[in-house]
Amino acid sequence: MKRIAVRNLRLCTKDCLCLYVCPNGATDTENSIIDTGKCIGCGVCADACPSGAISMVPVEYPPQQKKEDEVVAAMNRVVESKAREEKIARTIAENTDKPGLRKLMKAIERSARLSAEDVIREAGFMLPQSGNSMNLLSNLVENSPGKGFPSDAASKLLSSLKCNDGGFIGASTGKRKYRCLLCQAVFEVEEGEEPVCPMCGAKGKDLEIIG
Amino acid sequence: MRYICQVCGYVYDEEAEGVLFSDLPQSWTCPMCKAPLSMFAPVETEEKATIQEEPVSFDGDMQKLSAGALAALFSNLARGSEKQYMEKEAGLFRKIADYFTLVSANENPDSSELLSISNGNIEKGYPDAKAVAAKHGDRGALRACTWGEKVERIVKAVVEKYLSEGEDFLADTEVWVCSICGFVYVGNEPPAICPVCKVPDWKFERIV
Ligand code: SF4
Numbered sequence: 001m002k003r004i005a006v007r008n009l010r011l012c013t014k015d016c017l018c019l020y021v022c023p024n025g026a027t028d029t030e031n032s033i034i035d036t037g038k039c040i041g042c043g044v045c046a047d048a049c050p051s052g053a054i055s056m057v058p059v060e061y062p063p064q065q066k067k068e069d070e071v072v073a074a075m076n077r078v079v080e081s082k083a084r085e086e087k088i089a090r091t092i093a094e095n096t097d098k099p100g101l102r103k104l105m106k107a108i109e110r111s112a113r114l115s116a117e118d119v120i121r122e123a124g125f126m127l128p129q130s131g132n133s134m135n136l137l138s139n140l141v142e143n144s145p146g147k148g149f150p151s152d153a154a155s156k157l158l159s160s161l162k163c164n165d166g167g168f169i170g171a172s173t174g175k176r177k178y179r180c181l182l183c184q185a186v187f188e189v190e191e192g193e194e195p196v197c198p199m200c201g202a203k204g205k206d207l208e209i210i211g
Numbered sequence: 212m213r214y215i216c217q218v219c220g221y222v223y224d225e226e227a228e229g230v231l232f233s234d235l236p237q238s239w240t241c242p243m244c245k246a247p248l249s250m251f252a253p254v255e256t257e258e259k260a261t262i263q264e265e266p267v268s269f270d271g272d273m274q275k276l277s278a279g280a281l282a283a284l285f286s287n288l289a290r291g292s293e294k295q296y297m298e299k300e301a302g303l304f305r306k307i308a309d310y311f312t313l314v315s316a317n318e319n320p321d322s323s324e325l326l327s328i329s330n331g332n333i334e335k336g337y338p339d340a341k342a343v344a345a346k347h348g349d350r351g352a353l354r355a356c357t358w359g360e361k362v363e364r365i366v367k368a369v370v371e372k373y374l375s376e377g378e379d380f381l382a383d384t385e386v387w388v389c390s391i392c393g394f395v396y397v398g399n400e401p402p403a404i405c406p407v408c409k410v411p412d413w414k415f416e417r418i419v
C-alpha cells in the first residue's frame with residue numbers, strides 16, 4: 001500500500017536525523033512540513049526519528065466494512081436524538097444569563113455533537129472519500145437543501161476527493177467497475193484493459209464485473 | 212454486595228470498604244468519574260441486564276437525515292479529513308457542517324425536555340441500537356453505542372445535579388469535555404484518563 005511520511009510538528013524538535021536520511025530531500029523544508037510531492041514513502045525517516053514524530057500514512061484507504069441497513073437505521077435514530085439534545089442545550093446556553101448553566105449547556109452541546117459524530121461514522125460515514133460521503137455531497141449539490149447552502153464547498157470537495165471504494169456514481173466514464181472476490185476491493189479499469197485487483201493482485205475468475 | 216458504576220465501571224465493594232452502599236451519603240460520588248450514587252447498580256442485576264433482548268426491527272428504508280444530524284455527519288467528515296492531514300477538505304466539510312448547524316430545527320430551550328431525551332436514550336435508544344449492532348456482529352457500531360450510552364448517563368447525572376443544586380454546583384469549578392467520546396466532567400482539573408474511552412487528560416477540552 002502506498003504511504004507517505006507526515007511529521008507531527010508538536011513532537012518534532014526540527015534538528016536531527018530525518019534531515020540526513022531522506023534519499024529525496026523531502027524532509028528538509030522551510031515550513032517543516034514534509035514535501036509530499038518529493039516523498040517516495042520509503043519510511044527511513046520515520047525509523048530514524050528519535051522523537052517518534054513521523055508517521056507513515058496511507059495514501060489510499062481500503063473500502064470500509066459494509067454496513068447492514070438495519071445497523072444504519074439504528075445508528076441514524078441515535079444520531080437524530082443526539083442532534084435534538086445538542087440543539088436544546090445550545091438554545092438554553094444562548095438564552096440564559098446564569099454563567100454556570102451556560103457553561104454546562106455548552107458542555108452538553110459539545111458532548112452531544114461528539115457522540116453523534118462517533119455514531120454516524122458507524123453508519124457508513126467513516127471516510128470522507130467513501131462512495132457514501134461523495135454520493136451525499138453530489139446529491140446536495142444537485143438538490144440544494146436551501147438558501148445559503150455552501151454548494152461551492154461541496155463541489156470543491158467532489159473534485160478534490162478521490163473515491164476509495166468505487167461507490168461514487170459520478171459522471172459516466174468509459175470505465176468498467178469490478179469487485180475482487182478475494183479481498184472485496186472495488187476498482188475501475190479502462191474499457192478493454194485487463195483487470196487486476198489493485199489491492200491483492202487477483203485476476204480472471206476471482207473478479208466480478210459490477211458496472 | 213458489589214455495586215458497579217454504569218458510567219466508568221468502577222466497582223464499589225461493600226466488604227472491602229466496610230461501609231454498606233445504602234449507608235453512603237447522598238452526596239457521595241464515584242471516585243473515578245464523579246457519577247452520583249444513582250448511577251450505580253448492584254452487580255448481579257448488571258449481569259442480568261447484559262443478556263441480549265431480541266432487537267427491534269427497523270425497516271431497511273433509510274429515513275432522510277435531519278439538518279441537525281447532517282451537521283454531525285459533516286463535522287465528522289471534517290475530523291476524518293484532519294486525521295488524514297487534508298486541511299483544505301476539513302475546512303470545506305466544516306463549512307457545510309456549520310450551515311446545517313445553523314438551519315437545524317428549533318427546539319424548546321427546556322432542561323426537562325433535555326432530560327427526557329437523555330432518559331429515552333439510556334432506556335431504549337442505546338440498548339436497542341446496541342442489540343442491532345450485536346446481532347450483526349458490528350463491533351464498531353457496538354463500541355460507539357457503548358461509549359455513547361455511558362456518556363449519556365453522565366449527561367443525565369450532571370443535568371439532574373444542576374436542577375437540584377442550581378448555580379452552586381458550578382461555582383468556582385471548571386467543566387471539561389473529552390474531545391474523543393464526549394464524556395463530561397466537573398472539576399478543577401480533568402481526570403488523568405477519560406473514564407469512558409481511556410484517552411489521556413490533554414484530550415479534554417475546557418469549556419469557556
Ligand atoms: S519516507 Fe523516505 S522519501 Fe519520504 S520523507 Fe521519509 S525518508 Fe524521505
Ligand code: SF4
Nearest residue numbers: 012013015016018049
Ligand atoms: S528526526 Fe524527528 S524530531 Fe528530528 S527533525 Fe526529523 S522529524 Fe523532527
